[in-house]
Amino acid sequence: MGADREGGARRRPVRAVAYAACGAVVLAGCASMPDSGDLRDVESTPRQDTQVRVFAMPPQDNAAPGEIVQGFLEALTSDDPHYDTARKYLTAGAARKWKPEQSTTVLANGPSTDPDHPAVGGEDTNNVTYTLAGSRVATVDAQQAYSPAAGPYNRKVHLTQDAKTKQWRIDALPEGVVMGKSDFQRNYTSVNKYYFASNTSDVSTGRLAAVADPVFVRKRVDPMTQMVRSLLDGPTSWLGPVVRSSFPTGTALKKGASSLTPDDQNKLTVPLNDKASRVGSTQCSEMATQLLFTLQNLSPTVDSVELQGADGKRLCDLGRGGAVAWRGSEKRPEYLYFLDSKHRLVRIASTSTTAVPVPGALGQGDRGLRSVAVSRDEHSAAGVALDGKSLYVTSLASGGSLGDPVVQSHGATADDRLTTPSWDDVGDLWVADRNPADPRLLLIEEGAGQPVEVRTPELPGRIKDVRVAADGVRIALVVEKDRKQSLLIGRIERDEKSGQKPVVSVLELRSATPGLEEVTAMSWAGDGRLVVVGREQGGVLQLRYIQVDGSTPDGLVPSALPGVKAIAASEDDRAPLVAYSDDGIVRLPSGGQWQTVVKEGSAPVYPG
Structure with missing residues (x-):
């Protein structure tokens, strides 16, 4: 495809790989698009050590359409918390409409990118469409719930060239995120959040039965805060009919709450909005139990949690031995x-x-x-x-x-x-x-x-x-x-x-x-x-x-x-x-x- 060439050479998008342990930054090349338009696989990012964080690079000036598609797909596998770099590959309108949190589609390998060739005599040099294809393995929905999947994946990505800047950008794309299995395993981890069985309790003690509700969160994008938000949002649809949460409806993190991190005593403080301000001690203990079980599944070093109201005052706290439920x-x-x-x-x-x-x-x-x-x-x-x-x-x-x-x-x-x-x-x-x-x-x-x-x-x-x-x-x-x-x-x-x-x-x-x-x-x-x-x-x-x-x-x-x-x-x-x-x-x-x-x-x- 002639539009893919720039001075006889292809530009290669790059990614920044930050090593958290030492603070060094390395630039690494990734697979580029073929000039001929043949079907090729986007190579999945090699497995990285758990200390490695990967950040995408923005599009280069005058990048060809294939390089824009490739760079966008690479950006989806990065550790960018809000996909801000990925949005730079989109037009302003597409960036506003795109909702990456809606779903993650996992393919056996990275998606292949095949340019759709226009009919002879009808070529539009300012517009091009690529098909993303692969074999589906699983999906993760908006509730972060995983479901095995099978069958082919085929979705269209449309690019347009800005009349003034002459830069190619994606203006139509599928909802959510797509990536290969190896990238998914590097980026995501499964964590159980906990709710209480609606109709059962321990036959001998009468204590509440805690039920695990597995979800997938991004490993290196503040997973602790992700899990707290996911717990507060409620159980996944499949488990919802048989469990309950002790958090009042509408409970969320206090506005402006930043990244949640345990202190040097391994205690995590969780500031909540005013929906939780009137809970009694029993209910608060149940809420803290849900949080403690969930966070210990993510990080066993968490020893206790403290819940705070919107006014910053302590509602209750709970240590390892104080849980009011069993698992x-x-x-x-x-x-x-x-x-x-x-x-x-x-x-x-x-x-x-x-x-x-x-x-x-x-x-x-x-x-x-x-x-x-x-x-x-x-x-x-x-x-x-x-x-x-x-x-x-x-x-x-x-x-x-x-x-x-x-x-x-x-x-x-x-x-x-x-x-x-x-x-x-x-x-x-x-x-x-x-x-x-x-x-x-x-x-x-x-x-x-x-x-x-x-x-x-x-x-x-x-x-x-x-x-x-x-x-x-x-x-x-x-x-x-x-x-x-x-x-x-x-x-x-x-x-x-x-x-x-x-x-x-x-x-x-x-x-x-x-x-x-x-x-x-x-x-x-x-x-x-x-x-x-x-x-x-x-x-x-x-x-x-x-x-x-x-x-x-x-x-x-x-x-x-x-x-x-x-x-x-x-x-x-x-x-x-x-x-x-x-x-x-x-x-x-x-x-x-x-x-x-x-x-x-x-x-x-x-x-x-």
């Missing part, structure tokens, strides 16, 4: 449980290497077991009989009897009967009946009484496995359809009216493992994270961590383990990962290698 990740299990060679339930303490039968009926071996679940307070257990037909619930106390089954299945084979059960921290027990003639997801309130059939209007197949989150408002399901098994995360909604049987539904199921065609085992491994055993198309079984929104945590990859049949993890990441494999029951200590616990055993579980 699953802070509850350390006392024991690891599994079935021994006699199909009895046994347990092993974290400080021991010897497994012993649990007290009560499930440890006596009178009824052989296929799978088990232990309540989160470790006072009760549920076991599925060896043939998969019956589910029993009993106390983990000496003398506890087995009693009658609370659920029975009439499936033809063991694999068509009951799944492994799962407890939430409210004390409710969940299990699925895989009987093809009558597939059901069941809830047994407090592990006793008549089972409640859970509504699953969007279920795309048959449930093969169930794990409910500790908070009782999210559930992970392995679902089989067309011989493929996928992991879906659903939202649990309860309609409980006085004196009536509760109506429980699992809604808005979403895929957490879009890259896997088979998921054979899974377990919750944090407030918003699971560990799965799965297989990509044509691949081998592998262990991996995934977030509930379908994203992959940075740097977390369990050591390879062949022949994995089951996996067990605790929400508390201090407890080692445990698996049932060809080598028996094995565990993975932090920073170590897989170690054999016992040669003969199966079905390992932590409480839950």
Whole structure:
């Protein structure tokens, strides 16, 4: 394209890379546009150290249209807080209308830029259009919520040449931001913000249940202030129906509040507007708990928070030990449980290497077991009989009897009967009946009484496995359809009216493992994270961590383990990962290698 040439050479846009640790500034070149207009990929920025901040450079005088498009795309991957440099590649009108915060589209590679050639005889030398193209991986919406995506990406960028200055600028472009996966991973990080479950609390203490709501924020653009603003804005749309915030509607940071930074005592002071000025001490403690949990997820060094009103006076403060809610990740299990060679339930303490039968009926071996679940307070257990037909619930106390089954299945084979059960921290027990003639997801309130059939209007197949989150408002399901098994995360909604049987539904199921065609085992491994055993198309079984929104945590990859049949993890990441494999029951200590616990055993579980 003739307009791309300036004196026989192409101008190359550059970026400034600032090293925060030493203050030096380096100029680095980036990929330039081809003169011929052939389809090319915009090279993703190489991975930078966490201490590196990247700032875009403004357009050079007389830059060709291709260089303007390239420079704009490079500016989108910089650490410019408000994209001010990116706007310099736009006309004044386009700069005012463009809303980069509306969305971020993540592509497998950086977007290719292909100039649209005008029809012969109709060339307009003052206007040119480029197509940005690529394969979509995910989107991050205006609420900063991540969603896996697939399919092609094609968007138009139109440039015009100013009649007076002769400078090319973009005057029409897609909303939001687009970048390759490697740039996204360098620029963004996933952080859990916390709200309270609307209808559940700890069964033993009555404390509020805190629920993780993952969002993505820009790593080096004042992430602490970003997270406070995001928390105050409220939960994401998917989680919103089952959680609440203790911040009054309209609460925001005080006008003029600058970057929030902990002091030398690791305390963060958060100045709020007048919407929070009349909260009582209980509500203020709940607000501070939400902030403390959120900020500790971003930066574990934050020890306390202080909330201030619009007049600058202290509303309340809260330290690590003062939280008025709980989260699953802070509850350390006392024991690891599994079935021994006699199909009895046994347990092993974290400080021991010897497994012993649990007290009560499930440890006596009178009824052989296929799978088990232990309540989160470790006072009760549920076991599925060896043939998969019956589910029993009993106390983990000496003398506890087995009693009658609370659920029975009439499936033809063991694999068509009951799944492994799962407890939430409210004390409710969940299990699925895989009987093809009558597939059901069941809830047994407090592990006793008549089972409640859970509504699953969007279920795309048959449930093969169930794990409910500790908070009782999210559930992970392995679902089989067309011989493929996928992991879906659903939202649990309860309609409980006085004196009536509760109506429980699992809604808005979403895929957490879009890259896997088979998921054979899974377990919750944090407030918003699971560990799965799965297989990509044509691949081998592998262990991996995934977030509930379908994203992959940075740097977390369990050591390879062949022949994995089951996996067990605790929400508390201090407890080692445990698996049932060809080598028996094995565990993975932090920073170590897989170690054999016992040669003969199966079905390992932590409480839950």
